[in-house]
Amino acid sequence: MVRWLRALHRWRWKDVRRWLADPRGGWRRPHADGIELFDIEAVTVTRYRYRASRIPNPWTSINHA
Template sequence: MALHRWKWKDVRRRLTDHNGRWQRPSADGIELFDLQAVAVTRYRYRGNTIPNPWARLNHA
């Protein structure tokens, strides 16, 4: 059995449209998860209650 190695040209040809824009891979109507739709929020649980070591410095 021969392995079919995909070259970058083959990947690009398969995953771009005729204008050269990238498309998300899909199979049978199921697409990959869209990571751009997820908002990034940091420290949702503790927020600003995390102690900051630089705020305690007293430069008198």
């Protein structure tokens, strides 16, 4: 998003720093028109778990007893 806004507004890195730096010297999240960029670090990642035979097989017939 920062790269896109730099091209759109013809900003230099100095302008980006002025836009995103807070008064204490830290960095704020990129934002535009009141919409803040999503914090991807807040999302937990669930890895794939091996399921082996628990995955249903579409070619086996269903037992309608």
